[in-house]
Amino acid sequence: MIDVIIIGGGIAGLETACTLHTQGIESLILEKEKEIGGKLTQWDSLFPSNRNAKELVETYKDEIQKHTITVYVNTKVIAIKKQNDGTFEIFTSREIVFKAKTIVIASGYSIFNAERKEEYGYAIYPNVITSADLEHMFATKKELKAPSGRTLERVAFIHCVGSRDEKVGNHYCSRLCCVTGVKQAIKIRQMLPETHVFNFYMDLRMYGLGFEEMYREAQEKHGVQFIRGRVSEIAQTNEGRLQLKAEDTLAARPVRMQVDMVVLLVGMEAPECNSILGKSCNIQYNAAQFIVPQDIHYSSGITSAEGVFVSGTSIAPLSVFDTINHARSTALAVSNFLMPIQNE
Amino acid sequence: MILIMKTITKKQSWNSYQKEIANDNLYYARSCIRQNFFPASEHMFLHILQKELGKNVFDDPNHTTCTGIGYHADVVLFDTIQTVIARHFALMTEAGLEHMAISCVTSFGLYTEVLHTWEHYPEQLEKIRDFLYKATKKEFNLPKSIAHTSDVIYSLRDEIAQKAQHTLINKHTGKPLRAVEHIGCHYAKMFPSKGVGGAEFPQVLAGMIESWGGEVVDYPERRHCCGFGFRNYLVQANRGYSMSNSKKKFESMEVYKPDFILTNCPGCSMFMDKWQYTIAEIDGKTYDSYGKGIPVLTYEELTGLVLGYNPWDLGLQMHQVQSESLLDKMGISYDPHLKYTDKHGNQLPKPVSPLHLTQT
């Protein structure tokens, strides 16, 4: 019987395992992909510090190795079953059934499928990409060019794609796409100083440490232009450029603009497994399928099911900073829960 | 028979928007204005379905306007229009039919809106049943399906292709004719799941064009409203708004050199045709290279041409922009002397030729 099984080897799962180790508690991580690190394995540099995302993942990999924490990769958790004695059986894509005293759900988030916003033409027009695609292009040092091969004269970022949107059924704000848009706009201006960059936004939610400063810097130092207005549609022109329509709500004027590339700042959704795991052991999750903690202020890592904990973006969209802090507090909650059991 | 339509296209986005389209045993709901502007279109729909394809379609003389124009102009109340539509359902029920084919995009949008309202507010349905009964002693069943008549043609497009006398291939160049399609806002923008292909990449007209050999132009203002907008047009002082919308579309499509425009909605057909004349009169500008304008066809007219009907029997001479350029490209022969004659061959008065829009 393992003390703790952690579902998901993103930074939330990794940090939970490392903190538990420092508390003297051993855990096992089950990760569905072939490597650990979660979404960060795809990202280039991280706001607000510009730190290389791979470097952070490598730091965690070193820690995991150093503490000899066991990780099963290519292992997708499909159900959890609570036993009469309060322990758990965990069913996965492997044949073996894992048994544990406690479970930490750290299965992270899914990226909004931009094809659902048909009016933006994702997967139809090759020069409409998402922030996740762009991050990957930065990370793999792919040259940024229009499909015609010409240099990018103009790039537009569109905020709130799949978030704060009645039509797609996501009312919540994904919290990080604004600052991701600022981060990526700055990067384009640094890589291609001749390219004009426009960010179309509803509100700019620069809530985190250093975010507002980045936003100022984007305008003052890098000349990124922010236009308050939601883009209504994108269409292709005869030359393969993209025409977008919006209303500049500060100038009270309609805007029609031709650009060479559009970046959709896609929101964060709860992964499908949240509701599957939630149902299989009776955990509360909200309408957006994020897991609802027992007490959002006081015990945000504890779920409504005894012995099941939650770490990182399984509860809501969180930055790396917030994810790591949440993962640490969850580890403490797990260790507090296990202590009386271990003392028995 | 009810067909579940499958679209064949590279663009996958509309695959989630499939609908059930009944194409036999239909109750036909006419438009109140189409017969004035495009006099042969509705007749052709009935003729093609009944005579060419052997379908049962009931054209009921008791059917009336849906009052949609009044509703959108804020002079007809929602309760009233629901009761009018309920009466049409009662007529369909009395005829022993269960599927409706609606010949107007505005009506189709309204029928859909009313059914949607009743689904979500059953008490509203009960109220309307009561109103209708008190007013007419009629009762009704809800239709099993409603389709726009272009949906019906879309569902039969391959059958039509097999009977085609002419294809949408330019006889002079051997290349597909380039078509602009315009589905009309009320076809799918309000209820994307009720239109074939949804609102963004609609397939209903595009499917016909492609099946008959043509090529659809995906131009930037493809989804933009034609400008009809009811009050934009009905209030004379607002007509500039209406025209500026069409103008925006013409400017956007011009560079693609379309051979024709295919429309879905009575209002759009009329405005995309007539505003070309108005703009030509004001600015001297036409949107083709020959000063003739871009021909605008309804889907029934296009179906008729493909099936080999005489263009003058299809009423193409009643359009503002004349269609000879398209007929020549399709290799359709026509007798110019019979253009303005009645069915007995008697000469009808010829319309006065405008200054800038060449009429042959």
Ligand SMILES: Cc1cc2nc3c(=O)[nH]c(=O)nc-3n(C[C@H](O)[C@H](O)[C@H](O)COP(=O)(O)OP(=O)(O)OC[C@H]3O[C@@H](n4cnc5c(N)ncnc54)[C@H](O)[C@@H]3O)c2cc1C
């Ligand atoms: C485009 C973009 C750019 C971003 N840039 C930044 C940035 O610059 N700075 C910053 O602070 N934040 C950034 N973020 C946010 C950052 O990605 C998250 O904070 C971070 O990934 C959260 O980590 P996590 O472990 O909670 O989730 P994830 O990274 O999603 O990890 C979850 C893990 O669980 C695994 N898993 C899921 N389901 C199962 C299952 N059933 N069984 C087994 N394993 C499972 C997944 O494979 C994954 O490895 C960005 C987000 C986006 C969308």
Ligand code: SF4
């Ligand atoms: S963070 Fe910004 S872009 Fe993302 S949903 Fe919130 S307001 Fe929109």
